[in-house]
Amino acid sequence: MDAQGRGRAENIDPADQWVLNPQTGDYELRLSPSAEQSPPQTGVPGPRRAAPRRGAARPADPQQGTPQQGAPRPGTRGPERPGGRGGGREQVPGQRRRRAAQPEAAGSRRKGKTKKKKSTGKRILAWTGGTVAFVIVTAGVGGYLYYQHLNGNITSVSDDGAGTGGFSKDRAINILLVGTDERSGDGNKGYGDEGSVGHADTTILLHVSKDRSNATALSIPRDLITDIPDCPTKQDDGTTKTIPGSQKVRFNESLGQNERTPSCVMRTVTQITGIRLDHFMVADFNAVKTLSSAVDGVDVCLAKDFDDPKSHLKLPKGKHSIEGEDALAFVRTRYTVGTGGDLSRIQLQQQFLSSLMRKLKSKGTLTNPRKMISLAEAGTKALTVDSKIDDILKLRDLGMELGKFDMKNLTFATTPVVDNPAEKKPVTVVLNKTKADELFSMMREDVSLTEVKKKEKKEKAAVAARLKGPRAEAGDVRVDVYNGSERIGAAQETLSWLQNTEGVTKSSQLGNAGKQGKTTVEYSPGQADEARKLADLMGLPAAALKPGKSEKNAQGLPAVVLTLGADFKGAGVPVKAPSKAPDGVQKVGADKTVCAE
Numbered sequence: 001m002d003a004q005g006r007g008r009a010e011n012i013d014p015a016d017q018w019v020l021n022p023q024t025g026d027y028e029l030r031l032s033p034s035a036e037q038s039p040p041q042t043g044v045p046g047p048r049r050a051a052p053r054r055g056a057a058r059p060a061d062p063q064q065g066t067p068q069q070g071a072p073r074p075g076t077r078g079p080e081r082p083g084g085r086g087g088g089r090e091q092v093p094g095q096r097r098r099r100a101a102q103p104e105a106a107g108s109r110r111k112g113k114t115k116k117k118k119s120t121g122k123r124i125l126a127w128t129g130g131t132v133a134f135v136i137v138t139a140g141v142g143g144y145l146y147y148q149h150l151n152g153n154i155t156s157v158s159d160d161g162a163g164t165g166g167f168s169k170d171r172a173i174n175i176l177l178v179g180t181d182e183r184s185g186d187g188n189k190g191y192g193d194e195g196s197v198g199h200a201d202t203t204i205l206l207h208v209s210k211d212r213s214n215a216t217a218l219s220i221p222r223d224l225i226t227d228i229p230d231c232p233t234k235q236d237d238g239t240t241k242t243i244p245g246s247q248k249v250r251f252n253e254s255l256g257q258n259e260r261t262p263s264c265v266m267r268t269v270t271q272i273t274g275i276r277l278d279h280f281m282v283a284d285f286n287a288v289k290t291l292s293s294a295v296d297g298v299d300v301c302l303a304k305d306f307d308d309p310k311s312h313l314k315l316p317k318g319k320h321s322i323e324g325e326d327a328l329a330f331v332r333t334r335y336t337v338g339t340g341g342d343l344s345r346i347q348l349q350q351q352f353l354s355s356l357m358r359k360l361k362s363k364g365t366l367t368n369p370r371k372m373i374s375l376a377e378a379g380t381k382a383l384t385v386d387s388k389i390d391d392i393l394k395l396r397d398l399g400m401e402l403g404k405f406d407m408k409n410l411t412f413a414t415t416p417v418v419d420n421p422a423e424k425k426p427v428t429v430v431l432n433k434t435k436a437d438e439l440f441s442m443m444r445e446d447v448s449l450t451e452v453k454k455k456e457k458k459e460k461a462a463v464a465a466r467l468k469g470p471r472a473e474a475g476d477v478r479v480d481v482y483n484g485s486e487r488i489g490a491a492q493e494t495l496s497w498l499q500n501t502e503g504v505t506k507s508s509q510l511g512n513a514g515k516q517g518k519t520t521v522e523y524s525p526g527q528a529d530e531a532r533k534l535a536d537l538m539g540l541p542a543a544a545l546k547p548g549k550s551e552k553n554a555q556g557l558p559a560v561v562l563t564l565g566a567d568f569k570g571a572g573v574p575v576k577a578p579s580k581a582p583d584g585v586q587k588v589g590a591d592k593t594v595c596a597e
Contacts, residue, residue, distance in 0.1 A: 147392050153380035156390035158234040159280065160263035162270070166388045167278040167398055170210075172446050175402070176266055176280040177204040177217075178255060179287070198284070200255040200265050202331075202349060205273065207443050212404035214448040217353070218439075219346045219414045220269065222252035223428045229271055231264035250428060255282075262386070272415075272431075273440045279398070280386050287382035288328045294374040295359045297321035298352060300330060301595035308336045327352070343414065343429075350412040358407060411449040413439065466545040471536065472529040474503040478559040479534060480551060481509045484516030485568040494564060497571035502537050508553055518543075519565040519575050524550040530560050538562070539574025 167173045179202035203220040230245045243258050254260060254268040262280045270276055292298045299321050306315045313329035313336075315322075322330055331349045338344025365371050380392070389395050416435035419426035442449070479498070483491035491509045498504035521544055523531040531545050538544075553559040567575050 150376055150380045150392050153377070154390055154392070154395075155384040156387045157261055157282075157384060158263065159266060159386040159388065160231070160233055160240075160261070162231075162263040162266035162277070163280075163386065163388070164276050164278050167401065169401060172210045173206075173208040173398075173401060174275055174277045175206040175208075175398075176262070176269060176277050177206055178202070178262060178265055178280060178282045180255065180282060180284050181252075198256040199252040201252060202346075203251070203265065203269070204353075205269060205275065205277070205443075206402075207275070207446075208402055208405060209446050209448060212401065213406075214409035214450050215402075215405045215411070216443060216449050217350070217410065217412045218273075218443065219350065219412070220251060220272070221342055221346065221415060221417055221429055222250065223342050224251040224272075224415065224417060225249065225420055225428050225430050226251050226268065226272060228254050228260075228264065229267050231260055231267055233259070233261050233263065262384070273443070275440065275444055279389050282384040283382050285328055287378075288331055289324045290378040290382050291375070292323040292327035292356065294378040295323075295356070295365055295371060297323040298327060298356045298359055300352060300355060303595040306333065306336050308333045310335055343417070346414055350414075354410075354412065357410070361403075361407060409448065409450045413449060415439070464542045466528075466547070467532055467535060467542045469532060470529050471533040474533060474537070475505060477504050477530045477533050478506040478527075478553055478557060479504060479508075479530070479562050480553055480559045481507060482511065482513035482561065482563045484513040485519075485564045485566055486515055487564075487568065490564050490568055493571045494562075494568075498537070501572065504534075504537070506553075506559075508559070513563050516563055516565040517567070519568055520544050520546050520561075520563050522546045522548050522550065522561040522563075524548070524558060527558065527560055534560060534562060541575070544575070 167175075178200050180198040181201035199222070201222055203222070205218040205220065206215060207218070208215045225248055228246045228249060231243045232240050233243055235241050243260055243264065246253065246257075251268065251272075254265045255262060262282050266277050266280055299319065301319050302315055302317050305317050306313050308314075308329070311329040311332040311334075313326070313333045315326075331352050332345070333348060334340060334342060334345035337348050359365060360375070365375070385395070389398055416432035416439060417429035418432045420428040420430050481491045481495050481498075491511065495507055495509040498507050519538065519540060521531050521534055521538075521540065523545070525547065527550055528547070534540075535542075535545060550558045551561055569575065
């Protein structure tokens with residue numbers, strides 16, 4: 001098949017040449033015998049050139065006005081035939097036909113254990129990485145050339161050192177997903193603000209837990225007033241330019257404004273949440289249109305008729321399958337949904353993304369070669385990624401990790417905010433500090449927003465029972481405080497807080513201990529009530545309580561030993577993260593269908 005997928009004399013659709021192998025459960029590209037006898041044709045599109053920088057014009061076909069698929073781009077030359085020049089593009093031999101499995105004799109059995117067939121959902125785990133894995137693994141040599149072609153689709157930008165250096169399989173993963181309001185692309189100028197530099201219009205921090213059992217997708221409002229830090233940014237000539245920060249501006253200015261790149265959005269999000277990010281992915285208007293079309297539409301539900309004059313969305317009440325322009329209009333709608341503001345639009349976008357992800361993971365998509373190839377094309381063309389994942393195989397590895405959690409354990413949430421008190425008629429918002437800090441703490445500590453049954457319980461019943469029982473009065477708690485956090489003055493700070501704020505007057509500060517990762521409370525059996533009281537005051541988990549021996553204080557009396565660890569955040573700040581999201585935080589499970597109001 002050629003770049004358009006119909007290069008054979010028989011005009012066979014390539015999707016019809018992907019055959020399910022019942023022994024492996026995988027799809028394989030198989031060509032008919034007549035195809036093998038035909039003159040060899042190119043099996044896959046040739047590699048594309050590196051994508052131009054944003055704003056640069058793409059070469060156009062002089063007759064059609066757009067580049068032709070599968071044809072060499074202007075200024076480039078296809079591979080040459082061996083032994084000569086000018087023969088046009090190289091004719092790649094057709095895909096070798098796989099050898100058919102030999103039938104077994106009746107009653108015979110293969111030696112060894114039968115390999116358990118993997119489920120389709122587990123075999124293809126994520127919409128980008130899994131799609132690419134499917135195409136490469138099942139297409140053999142043709143798949144390698146297609147891999148090169150997909151690599152040419154990818155646009156990448158440096159993260160300028162703003163991230164962790166890349167995800168790891170042995171820790172939680174944090175990905176920044178950014179949708180810009182740049183109007184480039186066919187049909188997008190009609191949405192207004194034609195000259196937009198591409199601000200951070202939609203921003204989601206995707207946190208996937210260390211054990212891959214759950215995930216949280218946290219939306220950050222574009223109209224959030226915040227400080228944007230200085231952003232060292234790599235230039236085209238290889239030099240680094242520091243773009244000055246801004247104070248008390250809209251969050252969406254962290255991208256595009258003053259030539260800020262996605263790495264600046266990473267730095268801003270880390271400054272707001274305290275979470276360091278592994279990677280970023282940026283999409284423009286075209287991504288919504290192409291991805292929704294690649295899956296043959298996304299299912300949405302409306303609780304009322306929608307007629308939005310700005311987004312041009314006009315749909316009656318009820319359930320609909322939308323794609324292309326209608327899908328873009330849906331995620332841009334805000335004047336006819338909720339309160340008519342950006343926060344209501346965020347809820348609409350979360351509903352759309354939940355439905356899109358369910359569609360991507362459905363069997364109707366994962367078992368359809370045509371859709372898988374369309375997704376591979378759409379996904380690699382639609383996204384700009386950081387340079388740490390600018391290769392299909394790297395995206396595949398990341399996708400395999402992101403695809404491990406169950407959709408029912410993915411929760412969409414919105415950063416807690418309140419109207420900006422500095423405005424008489426608020427059009428912007430500021431953080432709801434108390435609720436936001438609790439939510440950010442949960443994400444940093446890898447606490448799920450869903451009720452997930454952990455594979456391994458970190459605290460057994462016996463450990464949890466240490467917090468059960470009576471508490472001593474604060475004035476009766478004897479405690480010696482040691483600093484194992486390597487934070488200068490932490491023990492003295494804690495001592496002052498215990499004595500002056502909490503009334504623990506029988507306390508002493510005894511200097512530094514060895515470096516310690518976690519804060520602990522050691523006590524003798526007769527001091528369990530004092531240890532529980534101290535744990536309550538310090539906000540310590542049950543695992544921090546260590547029954548054993550106490551020590552004698554300066555008066556020769558037994559004292560509980562409090563050793564501050566690296567998890568110590570400050571006197572009066574709970575060490576453990578909350579066990580549930582603060583009341584009032586907007587959140588919805590990705591496995592639920594919600595009708596927009």
